[in-house]
Amino acid sequence: MSHDELSELRARAAEGDQDAVGQLVELAGERGDLEELRRLADAGSRDAVDQLVELAQETGNVGELQRLAEAGNRDAADILSELAEEAE
DSSP: OOHHHHHHHHHHHHTTOHHHHHHHHHHHHHHTOHHHHHHHHHTTOHHHHHHHHHHHHHHTOHHHHHHHHHTTOHHHHHHHHHHHHHHO
16 A cells, blocks of 8 residues: 555544544554554544554563553453463
C-alpha cells in the first residue's frame, strides 16, 4: 500500500468509516505497528485493542501488556498473571 493510499485510509477512518478502521487494524497488525494500533485503540477501536494485546503477547512486550492492563484491559491482565505464574 502506498503512502497516499494509507493517508486516504487514515482520513476515512478519522471520519468514522469502520471499514477503513478495520483495514488499518489489519495492516498495523501485519506490520507490527504498535503506534498505529494505539492511535486506533485510543479512537475507540476494540479490534485495535485486541490486536495490541495479541501482538504484545506474541512479542513478549510486557511493558505494553502492563500499559493495557493498567488501562483496564482484562485480557492483558490475565496474560500478565500467566506470565508471573510461569516465572515462579
